[in-house]
Amino acid sequence: MISVIIQDAEELGCEVKTYHIEPECWLLCDKDTKKTIAIGLVPDLKSEDGRRKTIGAMQIKIKNYKWAMSEGFSHKDLIDKDNLNVLKTIPLHKVSKVLASK
Secondary structure, three states: OHHHHHHHHHHOOOOEEEEEEEOOEEEEEEOOOOOEEEEEEEEOOOOOOOOOEEEEEEEEOHHHHHHHHHOOOOHHHHHHOHHHOOEEEEOHHHHHHHHHOO
16 A cells, blocks of 8 residues: 555655654655655544554644644644644545645
């Protein structure tokens, strides 16, 4: 799946760098647009027991991330507090288009 997303992004003119940061998480970064997207396994909110996982993607707004870290927010805060505007959930089929958009 990651390779298909990268191929699609490259066809749209992106120069994608990929970082495998955890067993279940990758970062995709585009040099020109300076956009970063995390792709990984996340809890499936539709599962009754919460154990099932699905693949999800989130855009990381790096400028806002740096600000939040300098202000002392935790990584948990970034996930729990939407008003920090650091993470934005995006559908998997739009990842390459988001990476390529200026």
